[in-house]
Amino acid sequence: MKLDELYALLRRRGVLWPTAEIYGGAQGLYDYGPLGAALKRKLEGAWTTWFVGRSPDYYRIEPSEIVPEAVVRASGHLENFTDPEITCEHCHAVFRADTVLAKIRPDGIDGLAPAQIEEVVRTNHVRCPSCGSEALSVPQAFNLMFDVPFGVARTDRAYLLPETAQASYLAFARMWEVGRKALPLGIAVVGRVYRNEIAPRQVLFRLRSFTQAELQIFFDPASPPGRLGPSATERVPVLRVDRRERGEGSPELVTAGELVASGLPEFYVDHLLHTLRFLRDVLGYPAERIRFFEKSEKERAFYNRIQFDAEVHLESLGGYTEVGAVHYRGDYDLRRHSDGSGKDLSVSRGAGERLVPHVLELTFGVDRNVWALADLHLARDGDRTVWRLPPYLAPVATGVFPLIAKEHRAFAEQLTHDLLAGGIDAQYDEASSIGKRYARMDEAGTPYDLTVDGPTVGDGPEHGTVTLRSRDSKAQERVPAADVAGRIGPSLRPPRPPPP
């Protein structure tokens, strides 16, 4: 579906809507309704199971989203977390400079100072995209962080976290004590971060408040985590820098072993592959929609030694878009916070040697993937609209319908109660025809429906059985009500990672 059509559907179904909708909304802010909130929680759980569940030495924490200024000074965000902007002196519109100059500078404007950008604007006679005037100016860089007046004196400055990663770096020293005092050590955060984006857009794709799921793996580069083993023959869809420079945009399927042979570290390729499997096998994204986009030295942040963005091709956005990434950040982060805090963050590597751990960062945009799960799995199918979510991500696991409310309600309500008590998200529905109830559940992504009818409550051979209907195949079969939990339960738990 196109963006507008998909958004309208999600809004109507209460998956998401603009924050403060009755006040006309607020740019770059959305609320998740019941279906969206449940899907998001399950997605966060599936991510945690897949990434944090990979090692008993990986932990998930929940930090505060406000940090004192010293933290973002040390991390470099206070100085560098900026987007150059262009403002129109005539109509007062504000734009991201890279967007306005996209055609003139297809390689981007990274590293250009405001004065240099202004020169590009002047020499190319760039006009305001809004009013057409040439009265454009390039003010001083705009920091994307939200600062909050902290404390009663309002002199302590604090900031809303611009990325969850910083909270994991802050927690390293404490987690070293709490854990096994050994590397690798993983610290994950699933949490809100905040950016005062110049141009929020595309619903969940450029937000001012959004949720990241990030795992920081602290390790000794002499013994990094992740071996390929038999996976060396698995193919990864990559778009490397050399092919990009030749103007190609489609990924190439390269085996993990070949990627290592080309110079990428084995542990890095192992985590690319683990990310691929999450997108393809856990979230169910079609393999041909996924690519890993290598960032060149010029494009990536200077502390990132290697960076591939995980991208998916979405119809609603008309192309590939980033939904995650794998960053090899070296020892930059802990060094900065050692310097900033005065606390030595090096650890013993035995034999009297000490080391500042390196960081491999697996980052994942939760909201963007909620959107991707809608774009890729929600579709018209003849006269029905079906959201083919993997069962373990579906907000509702099964509908429970009495065929005739008056006669079958008691049994259906008891069955709903029993399923809920067993940890299965069942939802009772007695309103309108069975066909309409199926349609509502199909649109909500519910993988199963159970119907209670005459034979269920009668004395015949089908006593105590219900009709189990599958969303995807539309196949129906009678199963004993007592067997339902055992039948559908396993499909409702997210896949666990293979042993490393």
Add this chain to the structure above:
Amino acid sequence: MKLDELYALLRRRGVLWPTAEIYGGAQGLYDYGPLGAALKRKLEGAWTTWFVGRSPDYYRIEPSEIVPEAVVRASGHLENFTDPEITCEHCHAVFRADTVLAKIRPDGIDGLAPAQIEEVVRTNHVRCPSCGSEALSVPQAFNLMFDVPFGVARTDRAYLLPETAQASYLAFARMWEVGRKALPLGIAVVGRVYRNEIAPRQVLFRLRSFTQAELQIFFDPASPPGRLGPSATERVPVLRVDRRERGEGSPELVTAGELVASGLPEFYVDHLLHTLRFLRDVLGYPAERIRFFEKSEKERAFYNRIQFDAEVHLESLGGYTEVGAVHYRGDYDLRRHSDGSGKDLSVSRGAGERLVPHVLELTFGVDRNVWALADLHLARDGDRTVWRLPPYLAPVATGVFPLIAKEHRAFAEQLTHDLLAGGIDAQYDEASSIGKRYARMDEAGTPYDLTVDGPTVGDGPEHGTVTLRSRDSKAQERVPAADVAGRIGPSLRPPRPPPP
């Protein structure tokens, strides 16, 4: 335990620690470590099951924590969400005025303007609690909300939510369309809120960023939700205003029926009872530690028609403290947002009549209850420290120990994997003696431990069985490994509410 001892233990075990600890922390901000984060998630889940699970017309949403200024202007927070403060001109310390004047004005200073408070200070020769000087002044009221510079022009003002309730009121119109278009309709939020507290203190009890779980039930006062039925004979520990005015502090056990006879609406008493059951039966707080503290007309916010705070008596805080509340807010909130937004929030009640729904608010402090769960359930027991968390709240459900790592590792690892795949939070541990492993799990609140030993992997009659040990009774028994999930699984799911 005393506050300092309990906090030291929780910090050492990685349950929680100050935000940006390596930078010396930040007042009123804490991070949850692995145990704390997992406990908090399970507590949020248990709350959702108990309160939101009470009706299919109750929904949980996830709103943005930033709202535009118009929202907090309409709600009254911009004008009224203030705490009077007293500052010292000599040493520049800042205090909450009610705290400094607690002895002089035991009934509080609600309703006094800054000038009137200053007069109280002058006439009583109040001295600065910090430096002893009499150079105290009372500045204009201090708004507790954090404002954020929103948008590129920084002229749009936005605020971090001071309470989740506002997000539910904003969502009412959309949820009316998404739901059954009928009352009662419940909208719940479990989310972060932010207050720039003048004096953060007592670890999790006065925070600047904290999590609330709140359910707003929108209803028609002509047919409110909640009937007592046979529960009318159940006793509720209340401290009513009349007994408080006579100087009494201990609660009285009064039946629900008597509370109704005294003039409280039946639906209100039903929700007091439901809250009592949550604290006592779900969280396991001792009944004698709980009281419902009635707020007088003068004490409660003017829009609250009835308010009882749920309080628990905690050793670490040396008295009763608020952990939740039940507020009957009337139609104040939707009327304010109707006026503020210009959107008519009344709904049809049939027969051509329209109604602005009334609101019953069930509010619950997640962080405070994490603390209460530690205060009330974590204790020294001889030479061990045991956290007697209800099994469904325990961060780890079961430890899995190979008696001798080399010989029993394979079986124990496979068992851990199988339990995890079945949705049971098992944790493998092979470090140090079995006794020490039990001790670590006891302190972490783990209700079960499984030990794999010689008979497990041998050929004898106990082949395939493991030792299941209970944290609370310390009893041990051999059970087939294949039966473990069935044995412990039901205790790991939070209780569901009784049918209404």
